[in-house]
Amino acid sequence: MELITKAPKGTFDILPDKSNQWQIIEMVMRSEAEMNGFAEVRTPVFEHTELFLRGVGDTTDVVEKQMYTFEDKGGRSITLRPEGTAGAVRAMLESGLYNGGFPVKLYYNTTCYRYEKPQAGRLREFHQFGVEMFGAAEAAADAQVIAMAVSTIERLGLQNIGLKLNSIGCPTCRAEYHKALKEYFLGYKEELCETCVSRLDRNPMRILDCKSPVCAEIAKGAPKILDYICDDCREHFEQVQACLKAVDIDYEIDTSLVRGLDYYTRTVFEFVSNDIGAQGAVGGGGRYDGLVEQLGGNPTAGIGYAMGLDRIMLVMQAQGLELPEPEKCEVYIASMNKEANVRAFALTNDLHRCGVFADCDLCGRGLKAQMKYANKIGAKFTIVLGEEELAQNQAKMKNMKTGETTSVSLGDNFVDEYITVVTTAEDLSL
Numbered sequence: 308m309e310l311i312t313k314a315p316k317g318t319f320d321i322l323p324d325k326s327n328q329w330q331i332i333e334m335v336m337r338s339e340a341e342m343n344g345f346a347e348v349r350t351p352v353f354e355h356t357e358l359f360l361r362g363v364g365d366t367t368d369v370v371e372k373q374m375y376t377f378e379d380k381g382g383r384s385i386t387l388r389p390e391g392t393a394g395a396v397r398a399m400l401e402s403g404l405y406n407g408g409f410p411v412k413l414y415y416n417t418t419c420y421r422y423e424k425p426q427a428g429r430l431r432e433f434h435q436f437g438v439e440m441f442g443a444a445e446a447a448a449d450a451q452v453i454a455m456a457v458s459t460i461e462r463l464g465l466q467n468i469g470l471k472l473n474s475i476g477c478p479t480c481r482a483e484y485h486k487a488l489k490e491y492f493l494g495y496k497e498e499l500c501e502t503c504v505s506r507l508d509r510n511p512m513r514i515l516d517c518k519s520p521v522c523a524e525i526a527k528g529a530p531k532i533l534d535y536i537c538d539d540c541r542e543h544f545e546q547v548q549a550c551l552k553a554v555d556i557d558y559e560i561d562t563s564l565v566r567g568l569d570y571y572t573r574t575v576f577e578f579v580s581n582d583i584g585a586q587g588a589v590g591g592g593g594r595y596d597g598l599v600e601q602l603g604g605n606p607t608a609g610i611g612y613a614m615g616l617d618r619i620m621l622v623m624q625a626q627g628l629e630l631p632e633p634e635k636c637e638v639y640i641a642s643m644n645k646e647a648n649v650r651a652f653a654l655t656n657d658l659h660r661c662g663v664f665a666d667c668d669l670c671g672r673g674l675k676a677q678m679k680y681a682n683k684i685g686a687k688f689t690i691v692l693g694e695e696e697l698a699q700n701q702a703k704m705k706n707m708k709t710g711e712t713t714s715v716s717l718g719d720n721f722v723d724e725y726i727t728v729v730t731t732a733e734d735l736s737l
């Protein structure tokens with residue numbers, strides 16, 4: 308077989324043997340978010356490019372190097388979403404969701420697109436589950452979203468996930484910090500990468516998360532934001548920590564944590580695993596009190612996080628965490644001739660209407676091959692229909708585990724009788 312093409316680099320298919328695991332992870336994330344009053348928002352996979360230029364920040368790696376931007380046939384500049392927050396803010400503002408009162412709590416489960424060099428845990432299409440809370444400026448809101456993420460991680464059974472925490476202050480205190488950073492990095496101007504040199508004037512804080520090893524080494528000695536934050540920001544940060552301590556959430560203050568997107572203010576945090584190699588950040592987030600205004604809304608506090616589902620899957624694999632198997636077929640109705648096949652189809656359909664996982668032959672197989680297939684799909688019960696069964700309107704239903712057979716009517720009582728046999732077997736744990 309010669310395929311005309313393969314999945315693009317940095318993308319992959321989630322196939323049936325894994326999709327069940329994805330569904331479970333997503334279900335846990337959804338249930339945690341909904342328990343905390345968050346409701347789902349689904350936004351377009353592409354947006355006008357200016358949303359990300361303004362929202363994510365035009366000096367960030369994401370905007371400078373990684374966006375999938377193209378001109379559509381109408382000459383508009385369009386970008387595939389590189390992250391979920393900007394789209395959620397736009398949707399909130401455009402729809403007037405804020406009119407319903409604050410806080411507005413939204414979650415999303417989406418694919419994101421970044422043109423990065425693919426490696427383990429770093430993809431060009433990846434999956435994020437994120438939450439965003441608008442209009443809640445109190446430190447308890449920061450702590451609530453962090454606590455939700457911690458609870459999700461615990462419910463998934465992930466081990467050894469560290470929580471890193473920092474405050475990157477507000478635009479006022481950051482001005483002083485920027486000055487100090489610029490001064491420091493100017494001393495290394497010859498060694499910094501080209502992008503970072505251009506960031507010296509525009510946004511020196513971005514140099515702190517440059518991926519180039521040389522810049523990263525220089526960044527280690529840079530001034531620390533916590534030495535520059537104002538009293539209000541310090542008090543907020545202390546309050547966040549008090550809330551986290553109140554619910555026994557362990558964290559480590561990491562003064563080098565600034566996160567890669569420009570919109571963050573005050574609290575930033577990241578969840579990190581040491582079990583999946585260099586790309587160990589499984590999720591992260593923070594407060595973004597200026598973003599709503601920057602995108603055209605009234606000044607509105609914001610806080611959120613995004614978990615990288617691909618990396619969570621990697622951690623689960625690395626830690627050998629087992630997830631429940633998908634449901635198996637409950638009953639397979641085999642048929643020995645065409646007339647019986649129509650009947651098998653109709654009975655299967657009756658079972659489906661009652662919510663029973665049932666199947667019958669759709670491939671014109673002989674009886675032996677059908678039974679082999681029933682075995683393959685894990686059918687707990689089988690029924691075989693032939694001339695005799697149709698004539699008598701009665702068939703034998705076999706419990707594949709015990710070999711026991713029970714007669715069931717193929718008439719109007721079929722589903723009722725079927726359910727009685729199944730529940731009796733379950734009651735007896737057969």
Ligand code: AMP
Binds near residue numbers: 429431591615616
């Ligand atoms: P960010 O929007 O960069 O804060 O990313 C949030 C989370 O998304 C990270 O902690 C990662 O788990 C995940 N993530 C970000 N970029 C990628 C990528 N290129 N491939 C896979 N996961 C990613």
